[in-house]
Amino acid sequence: MTRIILSTGNIVSGGPSIIRKPGTYRSNLEFTNSLRSNFLAAQQDYAAALQNGNGETNGSGRPATDVWTAKEDSALYIPRIDWASAGLQEERAQYEITVKLFFLPTAPPEKRSEYINEALRLVTKELRLETVDLLITSFPGVSFEGDCEWEADKINATMGNEEEEVNTWSALEALHEQGKVSRLGIAEFGSDKLQRFIGKVKVRPAVDQINIKNCCNVPPPLALLAKDENIELLTHGDCTDILPSGTLRELLGQGLQGAGVLADGEDNAKGLRGDLKPEWVVKYTAFVKDRGVIENKGYFAGAELVEEA
Amino acid sequence: MGLLALGTALDWPDAQKHAQQVREWGIKQLLEIWNKAKHKERDAMLWGDEVEYLVVTYSKDDPKVLLSLRQADILTALAADEELSTQGGCVPALQELKSQSSNPLPVFHPEFGRFMLEATPGKPWGIDLKELLEVEPDMKIRRKIAKDHMKSEEYPITLTTFPRLGVPGVFTDPYYPPSGSKLRSQFVPDEIANPHIRFPTLAANIRWRRGRKVQVNVPVYHDENTPNPWKDPSVNYDLDKWPEDADVRNGAAPDNFIHMDAMAFGMGSCCLQITFQAKNITEGRKMYDQLSPLGPIMLALTAATPIYKGFLADTDVRWNQISRAVDDRTPEELGEKALKGSRWRIPKSRYASNSTYISTDPRLRPEYFDPDLIIDESIKAQLLQGGMDDLLATHFAHLFIRDPIVIFNEDLKELDITKADHFENIQSTNWQHMRFKPPPPGSDIGWRVEFRPMEIQITDFENAAFAVFMVLITRAILSFDLNFYIPIVKVDENMETAHARDAVLDKKFYFRKNPFSNRPPRSAHASGTNTPMVSRPPSPTGPVEDEYVLMSVDEVINGSKSDEHEFPGLIPIVESYLDSVNVDVQTRCEIATYLDLIRKRASGQLWTAAKWIRQFVAKHPAYKHDSDVNDAVTKGLIGTVIDISDREQLGKGWKGLDVPDLENLLGQFRGGCGGGSAA
Numbered sequence: 001m002t003r004i005i006l007s008t009g010n011i012v013s014g015g016p017s018i019i020r021k022p023g024t025y026r027s028n029l030e031f032t033n034s035l036r037s038n039f040l041a042a043q044q045d046y047a048a049a050l051q052n053g054n055g056e057t058n059g060s061g062r063p064a065t066d067v068w069t070a071k072e073d074s075a076l077y078i079p080r081i082d083w084a085s086a087g088l089q090e091e092r093a094q095y096e097i098t099v100k101l102f103f104l105p106t107a108p109p110e111k112r113s114e115y116i117n118e119a120l121r122l123v124t125k126e127l128r129l130e131t132v133d134l135l136i137t138s139f140p141g142v143s144f145e146g147d148c149e150w151e152a153d154k155i156n157a158t159m160g161n162e163e164e165e166v167n168t169w170s171a172l173e174a175l176h177e178q179g180k181v182s183r184l185g186i187a188e189f190g191s192d193k194l195q196r197f198i199g200k201v202k203v204r205p206a207v208d209q210i211n212i213k214n215c216c217n218v219p220p221p222l223a224l225l226a227k228d229e230n231i232e233l234l235t236h237g238d239c240t241d242i243l244p245s246g247t248l249r250e251l252l253g254q255g256l257q258g259a260g261v262l263a264d265g266e267d268n269a270k271g272l273r274g275d276l277k278p279e280w281v282v283k284y285t286a287f288v289k290d291r292g293v294i295e296n297k298g299y300f301a302g303a304e305l306v307e308e309a
Numbered sequence: 310m311g312l313l314a315l316g317t318a319l320d321w322p323d324a325q326k327h328a329q330q331v332r333e334w335g336i337k338q339l340l341e342i343w344n345k346a347k348h349k350e351r352d353a354m355l356w357g358d359e360v361e362y363l364v365v366t367y368s369k370d371d372p373k374v375l376l377s378l379r380q381a382d383i384l385t386a387l388a389a390d391e392e393l394s395t396q397g398g399c400v401p402a403l404q405e406l407k408s409q410s411s412n413p414l415p416v417f418h419p420e421f422g423r424f425m426l427e428a429t430p431g432k433p434w435g436i437d438l439k440e441l442l443e444v445e446p447d448m449k450i451r452r453k454i455a456k457d458h459m460k461s462e463e464y465p466i467t468l469t470t471f472p473r474l475g476v477p478g479v480f481t482d483p484y485y486p487p488s489g490s491k492l493r494s495q496f497v498p499d500e501i502a503n504p505h506i507r508f509p510t511l512a513a514n515i516r517w518r519r520g521r522k523v524q525v526n527v528p529v530y531h532d533e534n535t536p537n538p539w540k541d542p543s544v545n546y547d548l549d550k551w552p553e554d555a556d557v558r559n560g561a562a563p564d565n566f567i568h569m570d571a572m573a574f575g576m577g578s579c580c581l582q583i584t585f586q587a588k589n590i591t592e593g594r595k596m597y598d599q600l601s602p603l604g605p606i607m608l609a610l611t612a613a614t615p616i617y618k619g620f621l622a623d624t625d626v627r628w629n630q631i632s633r634a635v636d637d638r639t640p641e642e643l644g645e646k647a648l649k650g651s652r653w654r655i656p657k658s659r660y661a662s663n664s665t666y667i668s669t670d671p672r673l674r675p676e677y678f679d680p681d682l683i684i685d686e687s688i689k690a691q692l693l694q695g696g697m698d699d700l701l702a703t704h705f706a707h708l709f710i711r712d713p714i715v716i717f718n719e720d721l722k723e724l725d726i727t728k729a730d731h732f733e734n735i736q737s738t739n740w741q742h743m744r745f746k747p748p749p750p751g752s753d754i755g756w757r758v759e760f761r762p763m764e765i766q767i768t769d770f771e772n773a774a775f776a777v778f779m780v781l782i783t784r785a786i787l788s789f790d791l792n793f794y795i796p797i798v799k800v801d802e803n804m805e806t807a808h809a810r811d812a813v814l815d816k817k818f819y820f821r822k823n824p825f826s827n828r829p830p831r832s833a834h835a836s837g838t839n840t841p842m843v844s845r846p847p848s849p850t851g852p853v854e855d856e857y858v859l860m861s862v863d864e865v866i867n868g869s870k871s872d873e874h875e876f877p878g879l880i881p882i883v884e885s886y887l888d889s890v891n892v893d894v895q896t897r898c899e900i901a902t903y904l905d906l907i908r909k910r911a912s913g914q915l916w917t918a919a920k921w922i923r924q925f926v927a928k929h930p931a932y933k934h935d936s937d938v939n940d941a942v943t944k945g946l947i948g949t950v951i952d953i954s955d956r957e958q959l960g961k962g963w964k965g966l967d968v969p970d971l972e973n974l975l976g977q978f979r980g981g982c983g984g985g986s987a988a
Binding site for chain 1: 351353354435436438588784787788789790825826827828877881882884885886887888889890891892893894895897898
């Protein structure tokens with residue numbers, strides 16, 4: 001069994017991955033494109049750094065995997081991370097740090113505490129800070145979908161697994177109580193779901209992130225609830241299932257768009273083998289408050305590779 | 310440069326003698342400011358907008374609409390309003406007032422034209438996205454306050470120019486005859502300018518230095534009944550009061566051009582200017598450079614100026630007219646005569662697209678600079694000596710090729726190094742499309758950049774939309790480290806292109822294909838130091854010509870799907886910025902409305918004000934399709950603009966207004982249009 005940590009690095013000045021295509025309202029393209037471009041960049045940079053010293057390639061023109069990835073604390077970092085260049089330019093107080101953690105349907109809910117810790121460890125290490133201002137949680141199977149927001153709100157009421165969500169929340173509440181996270185938020189909760197949720201939790205979410213399409217009408221029950229409970233309704237454009245296993249396999253596979261880390265089918269191909277299970281994704285944003293500038297934005301993702309016996 | 314300071318303004322021959330002194334003192338002041346402020350850091354993003362109004366008199370019973378020359382009275386009324394001043398609103402030119410209020414009311418300023426008024430927010434805007442939604446209500450309040458301090462038949466309107474400025478006969482209230490000693494215009498009276506001695510002196514000395522009147526010629530729009538060649542019927546060739554009256558006999562008024570001869574025809578135009586405060590000088594220099602190529606695009610997109618002096622023009626924007634209206638170059642500087650007294654041939658007016666890039670950005674390639682840039686080498690040497698870097702020294706040594714136009718005798722006695730008056734004398738009479746503004750001495754204001762090309766729009770909704778868009782694009786530029794560099798001569802060319810009728814739809818502009826910077830290679834920043842400053846890739850070395858391509862405004866704004874080039878589009882870039890920050894639903898939706906207006910103006914789904922005004926004229930029963938915009942048509946237009954504005958003030962939308970094509974101008978925004986019998 002191998003733990004895999006994927007990362008994008010800072011994507012704000014990393015080229016077109018961050019620019020959405022007109023007309024798309026929710027997608028994981030920013031995440032997958034920036035992963036892909038970070039893999040490619042790492043392959044080029046580390047191969048160049050070696051100056052052909054270790055000229056081994058895996059036959060497709062890519063440098064060998066161990067050139068541009070790294071094993072650290074039993075995890076495989078794809079690509080390897082240069083922690084020396086981590087950190088932000090200004091003092092902590094200048095920033096609003098927002099983290100959004102996506103729990104994926106492919107991972108067991110009982111391990112979410114671990115995922116939370118791992119994700120936060122990586123983000124705080126990357127940004128060199130102790131605390132985050134807002135941690136938003138996206139639960140699998142919960143989305144705000146429909147032709148219009150009214151309809152979305154109704155459909156939403158039956159989505160997700162409330163027991164698991166409340167259980168997970170207690171781990172997040174602990175972080176809040178320890179002062180590591182100032183505010184907690186959830187994503188894509190409609191009025192019914194949100195109403196039930198706040199009845200069951202100790203620390204109420206301060207933020208509910210919803211996706212809006214063309215019609216800018218927040219369903220009145222949700223708007224009312226948010227107002228009464230002092231919950232900020234923020235917008236976002238992420239899809240809930242941000243890293244399906246097929247997508248991950250493609251990202252790491254031998255295909256033209258792949259990183260060449262995983263072996264594809266054939267027996268003689270190099271690379272890791274086994275069952276690949278995406279577990280979580282975390283997005284982090286460091287926003288300079290009084291200048292309106294995004295200084296750092298990126299993603300980490302965790303996956304588990306269960307090697308074939 | 311407070312207007313309260315009165316003094317003895319020198320006539321040009323005297324002013325000219327002291328020009329060098331003012332330049333030298335100005336440079337000393339600049340170096341002082343620069344040395345004090347070059348390490349100024351971590352200033353917040355603050356910004357401000359300036360809205361300019363024409364004041365007209367309009368009544369249903371009067372067949373004529375006139376320009377009101379009561380600027381001074383209106384400002385006095387505003388200044389005397391105690392209720393206004395206790396809430397922070399004021400007229401800084403007339404009163405010293407320190408605002409106590411946390412949310413002060415707007416501030417009013419005089420402008421060059423005596424028929425103009427400028428209003429700015431009571432305090433600078435911040436960058437909390439929610440605050441962007443306050444801009445439009447604030448603009449509406451400004452208009453209301455202005456109106457409340459006028460006579461009942463006076464209205465503040467936001468057209469760029471008054472259609473009948475300079476026509477024969479009466480067009481101002483009160484009436485003054487033209488041909489005064491200062492302007493010597495055969496079309497407008499000296500009283501058209503703000504009477505503060507600074508303004509008539511500015512106009513007179515520009516004319517004096519130039520050796521003849523300014524020559525503002527705009528091609529006439531040839532309609533079906535317009536004669537060809539067309540001779541401007543309002544030109545009087547027989548007038549012989551001033552030596553300058555000979556100008557028109559010497560070819561100043563060529564066929565097929567609307568001929569104008571005074572500063573008021575340019576500086577009497579209203580625009581929408583936005584000023585941004587940068588974090589530090591480095592960021593300010595970067596914003597200056599990166600916003601510069603957007604200038605011509607935003608000019609074409611905000612086009613609102615199809616009429617001059619009672620005739621339809623064949624251009625859509627005000628820019629070149631202002632440029633010519635303040636062009637003080639001598640025949641030698643213009644290249645018409647061999648250089649004798651003048652020091653250089655100067656390719657551009659003092660009002661023109663800017664000629665320098667100033668950023669320390671390594672992506673700034675030498676090929677982007679203007680190869681024909683004129684600078685004052687001795688001033689540059691002085692600035693370098695004072696410790697300024699080459700790029701910035703070049704920039705100011707370029708601005709300082711100009712003479713100061715208005716000099717007050719009292720200011721020449723002693724150099725006050727703690728002030729900026731001599732520096733500002735030159736700096737503020739270089740009207741380029743971007744302005745790089747050092748911190749005023751003795752204030753905690755930071756380095757600022759002013760974006761100046763946009764034309765004022767008829768409604769506050771539109772003005773707020775363009776202001777908010779510009780704010781957001783600067784945030785995206787800084788966040789995504791965007792690169793819009795193209796050779797500066799291409800920006801000049803674009804500026805010319807932006808003038809064409811319907812340039813927004815019909816013309817193409819040079820624009821950079823790939824606005825993204827290269828990701829910094831790891832080897833470059835794996836240095837183990839604690840400074841996470843992103844190091845840059847080495848400067849690219851491909852041919853500069855491959856970096857840009859001709860694009861329509863639609864492609865620049867909305868993105869381009871062509872096979873040859875893929876440009877993401879400024880709106881998708883702004884949306885991507887918004888996707889990455891925490892923004893509440895309501896704010897996002899309101900901002901989306903603004904972006905939608907701009908998207909539709911760029912795509913042609915909605916019309917520019919210029920196109921709408923043209924169509925309004927064309928459909929007016931009193932228009933004879935001969936390019937002549939007479940009193941009746943003008944009254945119709947101004948009356949309509951007033952109606953639109955009244956509706957906006959009431960927040961009632963424009964439904965039911967009997968105005969042709971209004972839905973093509975304003976679409977379904979803010980309650981929508983349509984329902985009138987003409988719609």
